[in-house]
Amino acid sequence: MSVWADLVGQGRAIAELSHAAAEPSAMTHAWLFTGPPGCGRSVAARAFAAALQCGQSSAEGRPGCGRCQSCRTVLAGTHPDVREVVPEGLSISVAEMRALVQIAARRPSTGRWQIVLIADADRLTEGAANALLKAVEEPANATVFLLCAPSDHPDDVPVTIRSRCRVVPLCTPSTDAIAAVLAERDGIDPSTAEWAASVCGGHVGRARRMARDDEARARREQALRLPLTLRSFGDVFTAADELIGSAEAEAADLSSARDLAEREALAIAMGAGGTGKGVAAAARGAKAAERDLERKQRSRATRTQRDALDRALVDLAGFYRDVLVVRFGAAVAFTHPDHLPDAQRAGAAWTPESTLRRLEAVLSCRKALALNVKPRIAVEAMLTVLYTG
Ligand SMILES: [Zn+2]
CATH class of the missing domain: 1.20.272 (Zinc Finger, Delta Prime; domain 3)
Structure with a gap:
């Protein structure tokens, strides 16, 4: 199973990315993956990171075999030279970004590249974007930034960063492609897969949730009941x-x-629960x-x-x-x-x-x-x- 297997209906982007991974001499140091939520921006970025670190070629002679140690650790999120930032709060802070930029400047420890993947680049604060910009302007030789955002519009990604990125636009996957993945990869029965694909609005993860999660289905029903039940x-x-x-x-x-x-x-x-010297100072640090x-x-x-x-x-x-x-x-x-x-x-x-x-x-x-x-x-x-x- 190649690293691209989880990417649904993105043939063109896959061709471009695997070609780029096979030609490291012409590497671009900053990439921007754009597309509507759920189309697989971070899946594509992670697959690309794996292909870049991959030690072998797949059957078609393209990097990203999905079997070697590098591929498997990147996809599992444990490769030492791939850092992934998923902002859990409302935005990515300056401190977080500065720390990341510092790591990005190091030489890779085992892999070919030092890769930094930023899942919601549209949630960078202005300060964080500035910290990132400096690194993207003068990237270290072996450093690659992979950013994901809904679009390359200035509302999502500052023009200064956008202008230094190669943009990979992803499209909304078709209902059929989503249904096929749900049925074939996830083992969901075909009629549920088809229904889930038809109501997910092109969002693969949501289709999966709709097919498997009763609560998610119930919440959707609750929302859709609203319009015709407002009578006073x-x-x-x-x-x-x-x-x-x-x-x-x-x-x-x-x-x-x-x-x-x-x-x-x-x-x-x-x-x-510790005792001894320095406990008071440690307690103050712990409070902070x-x-x-x-x-x-x-x-x-x-x-x-x-x-x-x-x-x-x-x-x-x-x-x-x-x-x-x-x-x-x-x-x-x-x-x-x-x-x-x-x-x-x-x-x-x-x-x-x-x-x-x-x-x-x-x-x-x-x-x-x-x-x-x-x-x-x-x-x-x-x-x-x-x-x-
Ligand atoms: Zn591999």
Whole structure:
């Protein structure tokens, strides 16, 4: 199985990347992988990192065999010369980036390249982007930066960094390609795979979750039930409670075990329960580290919650889009083909203008959340428009 096996429907990008990995003399030191969420930006970057470190050629004579020690450790995230940054909080900090840039300047220890992979380059703070820019401007000989972002628009990646990167655009994989991967690689039964692929909006990970996770399915149903059940202002507040409560519950589920494990690990690292000289100073240091960890965990919880809420909003936006598609008889695929009867009912009952106002309300709510507006305020404002139309 070559390193590219997990990349769905990206033939052109794979050809370009494996060609580049086979020609190290013409190496570009900074790459930018762009494409909509879920299309496999970080999967592609990781596969490319493996191909660059690969010691052997695959059957087709291209690097990235997927079997050698280098390939396997890169894909498992344990290769000593591949650093991966996945920002867990709301952004990547300057301190994190400076540390990374320093490591990037070192010579590789065992591999051919010193590789730094930044999964959400669009979440760099301005200071972090500046720290990165210096390294990208004058890269060490054997250093390669792999950045991932939704697009190469200046909102996502500063122009100064973008101009030094070779851009690899990935496309939204087709429904058929996603269904095939779910069935063949993950062993999901074909009809579930097809359904999941048809409702995932081109997001491979989401398709997988939809196929396997009952809770994820239930949350989607909850969001899609909303449009036709708002019948009074009272419903607006009940629905807001539901949406926010469900996002909070999902985030709490994801983080509680991890937060506790981190606190315990920190306590042990800080020598909890020790006696003797220096205990007081160590305790002060431990307090500071604890505060740091708490801050990090809060930031991560906020982001997880926001992401969960955003997924519900994307589902909702897809529903209103489908209502417009029904109304105008457009020859495009539905976002939620399994909720077509609801979209038809709404399409018959609402004017296109009011449907559009509702769609815009959902999109403004997403924007407001991204700008740190309190979720309850943004969601209630949205639901009011979804009710009144
Ligand atoms: Zn290999």
